[in-house]
Structure formats: structure tokens, C-alpha cells
Amino acid sequence: MDFGYIAQQLANGLILGSMYALVAIGFSMIYGIVRLINFAHGDIVMIGAFTTLVLMETAGLPFPLVAFFVLLTGCGMGILIERISFRPMRGAPQVTGFIASLGISIMLQNLGILTLSAQPRNFSFPSYMQRILNLGPVSFRVVDVVIILTAFFLMVALIFLVQKTKLGIAMRATAENIDVARLMGIDINKTIMATFAIGSGLAAIAGLMWGGKFGQIDPLMGYVPGLKSFVAAVIGGVGSIPGAILGAFILGLSEVLFVGLLPPIYSSYRDAFVFGVLIIILIAMPNGLLGKDIGDKA
Amino acid sequence: MESNRPRYCLGLLIMFMVVFSLGIERTANDYILAIVSFTGINIILAVSLNVTNGFAGLFSLGHPAFMAIGGYTTALLTFSMEKKPLFLPDLPQWLIPVHLPFFPALLVGGCFAALVAQIVGISVLRLKGHYLAVATMGFLIIVQVLLNNANSITRGPLGLNGLEEFTNVSWVAGWVVVTIYTCWKIKFSSLGRSMLAVKEDSMAANSLGVDLFYTRNFALTVGAFFAGVAGGLWGHLITAVTPGSFSLIMSFNIIVMVVVGGTGSITGSVTAAIIFTLAIECFRPLEENFGIYGVGEIVISLVLILILIFKPSGMFGTGEPKFVTGKYKQLSPTNGK
Amino acid sequence: MKKCFITIGLFFMSLPLATPCFSAEPIKIGALYSLTGGMSSIDTPSLRGAELAVKIINKNGGLLDGRMIELISVDAKTDQKAAAIGAKKLLSNGVIAGIGHSDPSFVLPSAPLFQKKGIPFVTSGATLPTLPMMIGDCLFMVPFGDxxxxxxxxxxxxxxxxxxxxxxxxxxxxxxxxxxxxxxxxxxxxxxxxxxxxxxxxxxxxxxxxxxxxxxxxxxxxxxxxxxxxxxxxxxxxxxxxxxxxxxxxxxxxxxxxxxxxxxxxxxxxxxxxxxxxxxxxDPRPEVIQFIADYEKEYGVPPENAFAPLGYDAIALIADAITRAGSATPKALKESLAKTMGFKAVTGEISYTRPSRVPVKGVxxxxxxxxxxxxxxxxxxxxx
Known part of the structure; x- marks a missing residue:
């Protein structure tokens, strides 16, 4: 095991982590502000991927325009889901929203199988995204760089949004105490709707990237990203956006390094190991890496 | 207790179960019997998860893990001696002569699941809310991975098959009664009230002298015991167990039953378990006649969302309906957080 | 709420009663495939292949002097529990044979139920060579072994x-x-x-x-x-x-x-x-070319993967055995299936001559x- 090999595996872990991070940012944002574990987040990733496929293959739109429309579709789905199902449930126990999001997820998956068929489809990105770059012993592709840059750009933009803008202040106030925020004249409905729109728009963009990186999409593809972003967000700490990114990188790195650095026979224990590490992190830091104590609410 | 109504209800339940299971085993075909048995197993699962999730407020996603432990243990214990060398050639030496009849095997399975729950509880029960959910989900995945890789005992992803078909409606009915009775007794005991107190406000409960850790661990263990038994019944009903069956999806399904019924309400869990198991079967003819597979799931999830919108605390809230409790007043607030 | 559920339930339960009747008694065959969930991308083409075979046989006048085949399909939902319930449902519907599944973990909970009733089960896609030994003499495989x-x-x-x-x-x-x-x-x-x-x-x-x-x-x-x-x-x-x-x-x-x-x-x-x-x-054999043409005509797309012809073959194999036996009872069908020699299926010739009863087929x-x-x-x- 030489230096080049380890460097390559580290790079692989970072790339996978940034893929998870891209999905986890939106998840963590909704989680932080509405305190909702939104399992339908992964299925918005799926919708984003299929929207991209339709726009690129059939409509043949140029790539930046496709990305813009995908973002819009995601925002629209987020608003729709919030308006129809989560808004009427506001004030109910947290687990209610979680179950409702599971319901939405199952619904979207089965609708996907019914209308799109369960066959996986190939998904091809423009060829300049697929080019291989070499940096010393490490090789990666243009799309990987784009994913990492997008993830970091979105993180910075979101932190700016939440910390500096008026909407962000309204969001934080809503997250802190919904009733007091309302008394202060904040339009709660608008704020939460904006949160869902932004979070889901990011999920749709993540779907575009996910399809582009792996080249294959199907109606059930949302399950894995949904689950991983949930884990990443919790590890990072409830509602902390940098925490979610950190959690995603820890997840991606530990998955790759566990497979890459130990003898191959242990590969099939990967998930057990990864979750073992996560449990240990949580036991040592019961509020996640960067989270605050949320008190006794559950 | 102020009213004798719960006792009458229990008597009625037992009588109903006896008549029902004897009656249906004579008249119905295998398909109906299978649905009825699975409904019963789902009742056991929902009611027992209600102890963990509903009474003590522990958001556990690990219920199928305890089922898997119970299911595999029971399956190994009852595995026919003639088939063992053929089906499980690599079984460790000490396991080869071990063999038990069905009922003791079920108990051992349940107890083993409870024992594992104790160990798991020691490590993860200091976590709260969603953190606990992730930790128990991790536990479920770890159990699945171990079952997948312990080839000599579990045969890996293929699982154990060729189990005797011991489970029938009477067995399930019996365990349903035991589960409901036990959980009811727990709910209205001082321990059950401690659990509710821990769920409502753990700090206040602690200051009143409730041992938080003991209470939570007990709730997890009771849930795990019945999940283990349900796993044993499940395995001997479909005559096979595989790691893939005890998945996160199953865990979601049980949680849906608990939440729709009303977190903390035993009557609610029972009702929701019945409705959900039957509803899925009711949609089969529609799907099969029109070739639109998956519509059942779509409609059911729509109904689920509607129920949650119009009755966010579930069908029965935290309490039990008046017709079961009589005039007896609820100690817990009807709408828990 | 409950009443509403019951009404809906009764309504849907009464739907199968409305299916049309045939003049001669149809031959009922059950199909168990996972049409939703993770296996659906593999299992759905199998069912489509099987449905195509049934359609072609019925169009050509059915089997045994005009008896139509009725394919009853049940969704196994990529779930062992649903596979077991589905098998029981088919059996209580009076099927004379079952087909289905592309993975042994779903054959294992359903096929033994067929075995217990002495009704043959033909798996179209599960390739585990020990399956016939584990389940018994009612299990038949269309594909080769692993x-x-x-x-x-x-x-x-x-x-x-x-x-x-x-x-x-x-x-x-x-x-x-x-x-x-x-x-x-x-x-x-x-x-x-x-x-x-x-x-x-x-x-x-x-x-x-x-x-x-x-x-x-x-x-x-x-x-x-x-x-x-x-x-x-x-x-x-x-x-x-x-x-x-x-x-x-x-x-x-x-x-x-x-x-x-x-x-x-x-x-x-x-x-x-x-x-x-x-x-x-x-492959240039005429069976294959005919199958692909029929499939495209029926569904508008070429067969998605090899599981589509395997599903087709499962029905064709049963139909051939029924014709040879001259009877559509499970017992006669089982015996005649076991004697299959050189049956020209789309996926190659099938003969059950080995003691393990895994078909001897070209690869x-x-x-x-x-x-x-x-x-x-x-x-x-x-x-x-």
C-alpha cells in the first residue's frame, strides 16, 4: 500500500462525501428549520434526475437551461408537498411529519414505477464533464470537481442566506420558536414555504449531479441518498448546515476507506462498520458533531 | 382501577379469540388464514413497539432487528434434526444436537432478543429523539450485515428455509392476547406511568424520583421480547427467514401502524394493524385485474397522509377509548408531544 | 372511517367476481412476480413474457380442445411475506401450476406451499442449482443452474x-x-x-x-x-x-x-x-426471432432483458407438458413436466435428465x- 494508493482512496472518499453532502444540505436545511425528517427528500432527487433526462434527451435544451428548469421543478415539488401535506400538520408531534414524509416517499416511488417503469435508464452527461483529470497519482473526473465545487458553493450561499438575509433571520426565528416568531410579525407560512422550496430545489439539483456521476437512474434511486443524507445530517447535528457537510464527508470517507484500506474480505461488513462508527460518535457526542442541545423534544 | 370494564373487555377478547380462531381454522381457506395470521403478527409488533415508542417515547427503528434475532433463534432451535446435515453442513459442533419444541423455542427467541435489547439499551439509550432513531437504525443494519455474513449459522443471504409450519391462527391469537394483556398491565401500572412521565418531561420525571435509564431500558426490553416472539411466529408461518426480510421498510410499516393508531394507545395500535394489513390485501384484486401494480400502496399512503392531516395524534390519541376503559379517567394528557 | 374502509374493501373484493366466463373451463395458472420494489426491474419483463405466451396460445385456440389458459398474477412485492401470502392466494384459487420468481429467496417461501399440495411450480429465473433438491419433486427450473x-x-x-x-x-x-x-x-x-x-x-x-x-x-x-x-x-x-x-x-x-x-x-x-x-x-434460431417480433408488437419495445423470454418459456413449457399429458390435472402435469425432453424453448432446449433435475441447456x-x-x-x- 503506497502513498499513491492511499491518496487515491482519500480522493475517492472525498468525492463520494461531496455527493452525499450535496443531498444532505437541503435535507439539513429543512430539518433545521422545520424539525422535520423529510424522507421524501430522496425522491425529489429522483424527480430531479428524471426531469433532467426528459429535458436533455427529448427537449434537447442546453445544459445551463436544463439545470435551471430542474431547480424550478424541485422548488415547485417542495412547495406542493409542503402546502398539501406538511402545513396542515404543523403543531403535531414531530414523528407525524416523519411518517407523512414516508407516505409521500412510498407514493412517489410507486407512481414512478407505474408511469416510468422500474427499468433503470442510462443517463449521459455532456462528454466534457466525463473527461479524466490527473493530479499526481490521483485521477478523477471533471464531474467530480463540479460536484465538490457545487457542494461548497451551495454551503456558503446557504450559510449566507440563513445568517445575513432577512429571510434567513425569519427562518432562524421560526426554528427557534414558532409562536414568538409569529408574534414578531414574521409570516410563518411564507418562511416555511421558502425553506421547502430551497431545500427541495437543492435536492433536484443533487439528482441531476447524481445521475451525471453514476450514469444510471431508476424510480427507486431516491432511497439511498435519502437515507445517507438523514444519517449525515444527524451526525453533523440537528439543523447545522456545516455539520451536515461534515457528516456527509465522514460518511463518504469512512465508506471508501473501510473498503479500500482493509483486506477485501471485510468489505461486506462495511455498512456494519460505518454504522458502528456513527453510533460511537453519537454516544460520545449525543447532539451530533456541531449541533446544539435540542432539549427533550423528540 | 375505577371500572371493571377493562376486565370485561379482556374476557370478551379472550372468548372472541377462542371462538374466532377455532371457527376460522375450520371454515376459511389457506389464503384467508395466512392473512389473519399476519394480521395477528402485525398486532403483536405494533402493540409491542407501542411500549417502546408510545409509552416511553423512544423513537426506535430497530424493531425488525429484534424480530430477526428472535426469528433466527427460534428457527435454529426447531430446525428438523434430519435436515440439519443437508441444509446446514457448516453448523458449529455445539449447535448440532440443540433442538427444542416450538413453544419453548419461541420463548428462548423472545428472551434472547430481550437480552440483546438490554445490551443495546445500555449503550444507546442516553440518546434522544432523532439521534436515537439513527442509532437504532444503525443497530438494525448491523444485525442485517452480521446475518448476511455468518454463513455457517445463517446461510447468508439465502437464509434458513424448510422450517416446519408450526404457526397457525390459534398460536397467533394466543400471543396476541398475551401481548395485549401484558402491555395493558404495563400501561396502567406505576412503571407505565413512569414511562409516560419520562416521555412527557424526563427532567421533571427524574426530579420526582423516576429512574430514567431503568424505565427506558425496560420499555425497550419488553418491546424486544415480543418482537422476538413475533419473529419466531413469522418465520414458522412462511417457513423461511432471510436477512432481507427484516428491513428498514418493515420498521417503517410498524411505526406507521403505531402512529396512525395513536402513539401510546393499545386499542389504536390494534385497530391500525388490522386496517393496514387488510387494506393492502383489499387492493390486490384491483391491481391484478387492471395490471396497475403499486396502486394499493399509493392509495394507502394517500389515506395515511389524510389521517395524519385531520387527526395528527392518530385515531385514538394517547389514551384508550371510553368503551374499553369505562368511566376510568385517563391519567395521561390526551395529546402528547 | 372504519365503515368507509369496509365498504371500499368489499367493493374491491367483489371485483374478481366480475371477470368474464369462458365456454370451456379455463386452465388456471398462477404467476408470482415482484412487480413493485427492488426486484421489479427484473420480474416485470418475466410477467410480460408470460402474458404474451398466454395470449398467443389462447389466440391459437387454447389447449386440450379449446380450453383457454387463465393467468392469475399476484404481486410478490419484493417481500417474502407477500410471496407466501400470494402463493396461498393462488392455491386457494385452484391453479394447476405456478410460475414465477427470479431469485431463490422468494422461491423458498412460496414453492414449498405448492409442493405440499402436489402442484407443480416452475421458476422462470431462479438459477440456484440446489433448488429442486431443497423443495421437492414439484419444482421445475426453466433456466440453467449457476x-x-x-x-x-x-x-x-x-x-x-x-x-x-x-x-x-x-x-x-x-x-x-x-x-x-x-x-x-x-x-x-x-x-x-x-x-x-x-x-x-x-x-x-x-x-x-x-x-x-x-x-x-x-x-x-x-x-x-x-x-x-x-x-x-x-x-x-x-x-x-x-x-x-x-x-x-x-x-x-x-x-x-x-x-x-x-x-x-x-x-x-x-x-x-x-x-x-x-x-x-x-441468436438466429427462429423461436427467438419470432419471440422478439411478437414482444415488440405487443408492448412496443424490445424485450428488456433475458427474463422476458424466460417468463415466456415457463408458460410454453407448461403448455407443452399439458398437451403431452392430454390432461390438465396437477398430477399429470407434474409427471409430464418431469419427462420433458428436448423442448425447444426460446432460451434453448430443455431436458430434465439429470438426477439434480436442473435442466440440461446450452449456455x-x-x-x-x-x-x-x-x-x-x-x-x-x-x-x-
């Missing part, structure tokens, strides 16, 4: 590709893939090749960068990599291996029999891939060069 397909590709990679050092990647979360690797390893070792690396992944994995990095660093470098996976990972692994500059031959079994290995990496990169599969793809070795599929040879098992 041992045959592994031996076929092992012989080909050793003799024709000249592979002396091989790396093996296995999906460790499925029995099918583990069995496939086990037999491949066994045959390659017997032939005298060296296994230089064994690596594992899990079903649903999307990223193989860790395994690829290890493959690049192993010494001696392998002459080929054997990838034991189902179709969902076939395209992904091919794409990622080729994109990382590894040009060594990729060999596999029928899990690679999918368009995805060309469409996902693109024609340029889909090169030097060899897999053993059911004799069907790129196609298919090469993919720049996106073009070609049959290299047809391999036959030596133990007749």
Missing part, C-alpha cells in the same frame, strides 16, 4: 481469452451472486488459473472507486475481472472500470445480460465484455465489442 453458467464462462475465459490470473468481484448481499462466484472460482482453480484478488460490494452500491483503486494496485495484474452482479450494477461497474483507464476484459454471468452495459458507459467504452447467458440474445457466451453483442460460442454441460 454451476453451468459459471463453468461456461470460466472455460471460455481460460481457453479462449487465455486468462491465467483473474480478479473476482462479488456482490455479497445476494445468494445468486455469491453462488456464481463460488462456482467460477472452483472451475478456474481446477483449470489452473490463479485468483489474484477477491473483492466485494453490496447490492445498491453506486460507487466502486475503492475497489477499482485496489484492482489497479494488485500484483500480478489480472488478465480479466469476473464481476458477479445483477443488471442494476452491471452498467455501473463497466462504466467506472473503463473510465478509470482499465481495459482488461470483464467477464460475468447472466446478470450482465442487459442493455445497460452498453447504454450506461456508452458504445465506445462498452468493449471487451464477455458474459454467459441464456441462449437468446443475438451462450456473448461478447460485447464497441457496443455490439455477438454470440461467441454455445457451451454445453458435459454431464448429461
Amino acid at each position: 454451476d453451468d453458467q459459471s463453468f461456461a464462462i470460466a472455460d471460455y475465459s481460460f481457453k479462449s481469452l487465455g486468462v491465467k490470473n483473474v480478479a473476482i468481484w462479488t456482490d455479497n448481499s445476494m445468494d445468486f451472486t455469491k453462488t456464481l462466484s463460488k462456482f467460477y472460482k472452483q472451475r478456474m482453480t481446477e483449470l489452473g488459473a490463479k485468483i489474484v484478488l477477491e473483492d466485494f460490494f453490496m447490492m445498491g452500491d453506486k460507487d466502486f472507486s475503492a475497489q477499482i483503486a485496489r484492482l489497479k494496485n494488485v500484483s500480478p495484474q489480472p488478465d480479466a475481472v469476473f464481476i458477479s452482479s445483477i443488471p442494476n450494477e452491471a452498467g455501473l461497474t463497466t462504466k467506472q472500470l473503463r473510465e478509470n483507464g482499465l481495459t482488461l476484459p470483464i467477464v460475468s454471468g447472466d446478470g450482465f445480460d442487459t442493455e445497460l452495459i452498453v447504454t450506461v458507459p456508452g458504445k465506445e467504452l462498452a468493449n471487451d465484455v464477455y458474459f454467459s447467458t441464456h441462449t437468446y440474445r443475438a 451462450s457466451i456473448i461478447s460485447v465489442k464497441k457496443g455490439e453483442y455477438n454470440v461467441e460460442e454455445i457451451w454445453f454441460p458435459t454431464t448429461k
Whole structure:
């Protein structure tokens, strides 16, 4: 095991982590502000991927325009889901929203199988995204760089949004105490709707990237990203956006390094190991890496 | 207790179960019997998860893990001696002569699941809310991975098959009664009230002298015991167990039953378990006649969302309906957080 | 609320009563496939193939002097519980045979129920060679066993590709893939090749960068990599291996029999891939050409994967056995199925002559060069 090999595996872990991070940012944002574990987040990733496929293959739109429309579709789905199902449930126990999001997820998956068929489809990105770059012993592709840059750009933009803008202040106030925020004249409905729109728009963009990186999409593809972003967000700490990114990188790195650095026979224990590490992190830091104590609410 | 109504209800339940299971085993075909048995197993699962999730407020996603432990243990214990060398050639030496009849095997399975729950509880029960959910989900995945890789005992992803078909409606009915009775007794005991107190406000409960850790661990263990038994019944009903069956999806399904019924309400869990198991079967003819597979799931999830919108605390809230409790007043607030 | 559920329930339960009646009593055959959930991409084409076969047989006047076949399909939902309930549902509907499943973990909870009632069950896609032994004399397989397909590709990679050092990647979360690797390893070792690396992944994995990095660093470098996976990972692994500059031959079994290995990496990169599969793809036999034409006419798309003709063959096999037996009772059907000799199925000739009752069938070795599929040879098992 030489230096080049380890460097390559580290790079692989970072790339996978940034893929998870891209999905986890939106998840963590909704989680932080509405305190909702939104399992339908992964299925918005799926919708984003299929929207991209339709726009690129059939409509043949140029790539930046496709990305813009995908973002819009995601925002629209987020608003729709919030308006129809989560808004009427506001004030109910947290687990209610979680179950409702599971319901939405199952619904979207089965609708996907019914209308799109369960066959996986190939998904091809423009060829300049697929080019291989070499940096010393490490090789990666243009799309990987784009994913990492997008993830970091979105993180910075979101932190700016939440910390500096008026909407962000309204969001934080809503997250802190919904009733007091309302008394202060904040339009709660608008704020939460904006949160869902932004979070889901990011999920749709993540779907575009996910399809582009792996080249294959199907109606059930949302399950894995949904689950991983949930884990990443919790590890990072409830509602902390940098925490979610950190959690995603820890997840991606530990998955790759566990497979890459130990003898191959242990590969099939990967998930057990990864979750073992996560449990240990949580036991040592019961509020996640960067989270605050949320008190006794559950 | 102020009213004798719960006792009458229990008597009625037992009588109903006896008549029902004897009656249906004579008249119905295998398909109906299978649905009825699975409904019963789902009742056991929902009611027992209600102890963990509903009474003590522990958001556990690990219920199928305890089922898997119970299911595999029971399956190994009852595995026919003639088939063992053929089906499980690599079984460790000490396991080869071990063999038990069905009922003791079920108990051992349940107890083993409870024992594992104790160990798991020691490590993860200091976590709260969603953190606990992730930790128990991790536990479920770890159990699945171990079952997948312990080839000599579990045969890996293929699982154990060729189990005797011991489970029938009477067995399930019996365990349903035991589960409901036990959980009811727990709910209205001082321990059950401690659990509710821990769920409502753990700090206040602690200051009143409730041992938080003991209470939570007990709730997890009771849930795990019945999940283990349900796993044993499940395995001997479909005559096979595989790691893939005890998945996160199953865990979601049980949680849906608990939440729709009303977190903390035993009557609610029972009702929701019945409705959900039957509803899925009711949609089969529609799907099969029109070739639109998956519509059942779509409609059911729509109904689920509607129920949650119009009755966010579930069908029965935290309490039990008046017709079961009589005039007896609820100690817990009807709408828990 | 409850009343509403009951009303809806009763309404749907009464639906099957409204199905049309035939003049002669129909022959009922049950189909158990996972049409929703993770297996649906594999199982749905099988059901479509089976439905096509039924339609063609009925259009040509049915079996046994005009008795129509009625295919009753039940969704196994990629769930063992649903598979068991579905089997019981079919049995209480009075089917004389069942078909279904592409994975042994779903055959195991449902087929024993058929066995107990003495009703034959024909699995269209499960290739575990020990299945007939585990279940009993009512289980029949349409496909070859995993041992045959592994031996076929092992012989080909050793003799024709000249592979002396091989790396093996296995999906460790499925029995099918583990069995496939086990037999491949066994045959390659017997032939005298060296296994230089064994690596594992899990079903649903999307990223193989860790395994690829290890493959690049192993010494001696392998002459080929054997990838034991189902179709969902076939395209992904091919794409990622080729994109990382590894040009060594990729060999596999029928899990690679999918368009995805060309469409996902693109024609340029889909090169030097060899897999053993059911004799069907790129095969010029008239049965095959007829089947593909019929399938396209019926559904508007070519068969999605090899599981479509396998589903078709399951029905055709049963129909042939019924005709030979001259009767549609389960007992006669079972005996006549067991005597099947040289039945010309779309996926090759089927004969049940082995003691293990795994069909003796030819195995196609298919090469993919720049996106073009070609049959290299047809391999036959030596133990007749």
C-alpha cells in the first residue's frame, strides 16, 4: 500500500462525501428549520434526475437551461408537498411529519414505477464533464470537481442566506420558536414555504449531479441518498448546515476507506462498520458533531 | 382501577379469540388464514413497539432487528434434526444436537432478543429523539450485515428455509392476547406511568424520583421480547427467514401502524394493524385485474397522509377509548408531544 | 372511517367476481412476480413474457380442445411475506401450476406451499442449482443452474481469452451472486488459473472507486475481472472500470445480460465484455426471432432483458407438458413436466435428465465489442 494508493482512496472518499453532502444540505436545511425528517427528500432527487433526462434527451435544451428548469421543478415539488401535506400538520408531534414524509416517499416511488417503469435508464452527461483529470497519482473526473465545487458553493450561499438575509433571520426565528416568531410579525407560512422550496430545489439539483456521476437512474434511486443524507445530517447535528457537510464527508470517507484500506474480505461488513462508527460518535457526542442541545423534544 | 370494564373487555377478547380462531381454522381457506395470521403478527409488533415508542417515547427503528434475532433463534432451535446435515453442513459442533419444541423455542427467541435489547439499551439509550432513531437504525443494519455474513449459522443471504409450519391462527391469537394483556398491565401500572412521565418531561420525571435509564431500558426490553416472539411466529408461518426480510421498510410499516393508531394507545395500535394489513390485501384484486401494480400502496399512503392531516395524534390519541376503559379517567394528557 | 374502509374493501373484493366466463373451463395458472420494489426491474419483463405466451396460445385456440389458459398474477412485492401470502392466494384459487420468481429467496417461501399440495411450480429465473433438491419433486427450473453458467464462462475465459490470473468481484448481499462466484472460482482453480484478488460490494452500491483503486494496485495484474452482479450494477461497474483507464476484459454471468452495459458507459467504452447467458440474445434460431417480433408488437419495445423470454418459456413449457399429458390435472402435469425432453424453448432446449433435475441447456457466451453483442460460442454441460 503506497502513498499513491492511499491518496487515491482519500480522493475517492472525498468525492463520494461531496455527493452525499450535496443531498444532505437541503435535507439539513429543512430539518433545521422545520424539525422535520423529510424522507421524501430522496425522491425529489429522483424527480430531479428524471426531469433532467426528459429535458436533455427529448427537449434537447442546453445544459445551463436544463439545470435551471430542474431547480424550478424541485422548488415547485417542495412547495406542493409542503402546502398539501406538511402545513396542515404543523403543531403535531414531530414523528407525524416523519411518517407523512414516508407516505409521500412510498407514493412517489410507486407512481414512478407505474408511469416510468422500474427499468433503470442510462443517463449521459455532456462528454466534457466525463473527461479524466490527473493530479499526481490521483485521477478523477471533471464531474467530480463540479460536484465538490457545487457542494461548497451551495454551503456558503446557504450559510449566507440563513445568517445575513432577512429571510434567513425569519427562518432562524421560526426554528427557534414558532409562536414568538409569529408574534414578531414574521409570516410563518411564507418562511416555511421558502425553506421547502430551497431545500427541495437543492435536492433536484443533487439528482441531476447524481445521475451525471453514476450514469444510471431508476424510480427507486431516491432511497439511498435519502437515507445517507438523514444519517449525515444527524451526525453533523440537528439543523447545522456545516455539520451536515461534515457528516456527509465522514460518511463518504469512512465508506471508501473501510473498503479500500482493509483486506477485501471485510468489505461486506462495511455498512456494519460505518454504522458502528456513527453510533460511537453519537454516544460520545449525543447532539451530533456541531449541533446544539435540542432539549427533550423528540 | 375505577371500572371493571377493562376486565370485561379482556374476557370478551379472550372468548372472541377462542371462538374466532377455532371457527376460522375450520371454515376459511389457506389464503384467508395466512392473512389473519399476519394480521395477528402485525398486532403483536405494533402493540409491542407501542411500549417502546408510545409509552416511553423512544423513537426506535430497530424493531425488525429484534424480530430477526428472535426469528433466527427460534428457527435454529426447531430446525428438523434430519435436515440439519443437508441444509446446514457448516453448523458449529455445539449447535448440532440443540433442538427444542416450538413453544419453548419461541420463548428462548423472545428472551434472547430481550437480552440483546438490554445490551443495546445500555449503550444507546442516553440518546434522544432523532439521534436515537439513527442509532437504532444503525443497530438494525448491523444485525442485517452480521446475518448476511455468518454463513455457517445463517446461510447468508439465502437464509434458513424448510422450517416446519408450526404457526397457525390459534398460536397467533394466543400471543396476541398475551401481548395485549401484558402491555395493558404495563400501561396502567406505576412503571407505565413512569414511562409516560419520562416521555412527557424526563427532567421533571427524574426530579420526582423516576429512574430514567431503568424505565427506558425496560420499555425497550419488553418491546424486544415480543418482537422476538413475533419473529419466531413469522418465520414458522412462511417457513423461511432471510436477512432481507427484516428491513428498514418493515420498521417503517410498524411505526406507521403505531402512529396512525395513536402513539401510546393499545386499542389504536390494534385497530391500525388490522386496517393496514387488510387494506393492502383489499387492493390486490384491483391491481391484478387492471395490471396497475403499486396502486394499493399509493392509495394507502394517500389515506395515511389524510389521517395524519385531520387527526395528527392518530385515531385514538394517547389514551384508550371510553368503551374499553369505562368511566376510568385517563391519567395521561390526551395529546402528547 | 372504519365503515368507509369496509365498504371500499368489499367493493374491491367483489371485483374478481366480475371477470368474464369462458365456454370451456379455463386452465388456471398462477404467476408470482415482484412487480413493485427492488426486484421489479427484473420480474416485470418475466410477467410480460408470460402474458404474451398466454395470449398467443389462447389466440391459437387454447389447449386440450379449446380450453383457454387463465393467468392469475399476484404481486410478490419484493417481500417474502407477500410471496407466501400470494402463493396461498393462488392455491386457494385452484391453479394447476405456478410460475414465477427470479431469485431463490422468494422461491423458498412460496414453492414449498405448492409442493405440499402436489402442484407443480416452475421458476422462470431462479438459477440456484440446489433448488429442486431443497423443495421437492414439484419444482421445475426453466433456466440453467449457476454451476453451468459459471463453468461456461470460466472455460471460455481460460481457453479462449487465455486468462491465467483473474480478479473476482462479488456482490455479497445476494445468494445468486455469491453462488456464481463460488462456482467460477472452483472451475478456474481446477483449470489452473490463479485468483489474484477477491473483492466485494453490496447490492445498491453506486460507487466502486475503492475497489477499482485496489484492482489497479494488485500484483500480478489480472488478465480479466469476473464481476458477479445483477443488471442494476452491471452498467455501473463497466462504466467506472473503463473510465478509470482499465481495459482488461470483464467477464460475468447472466446478470450482465442487459442493455445497460452498453447504454450506461456508452458504445465506445462498452468493449471487451464477455458474459454467459441464456441462449437468446443475438441468436438466429427462429423461436427467438419470432419471440422478439411478437414482444415488440405487443408492448412496443424490445424485450428488456433475458427474463422476458424466460417468463415466456415457463408458460410454453407448461403448455407443452399439458398437451403431452392430454390432461390438465396437477398430477399429470407434474409427471409430464418431469419427462420433458428436448423442448425447444426460446432460451434453448430443455431436458430434465439429470438426477439434480436442473435442466440440461446450452449456455451462450456473448461478447460485447464497441457496443455490439455477438454470440461467441454455445457451451454445453458435459454431464448429461
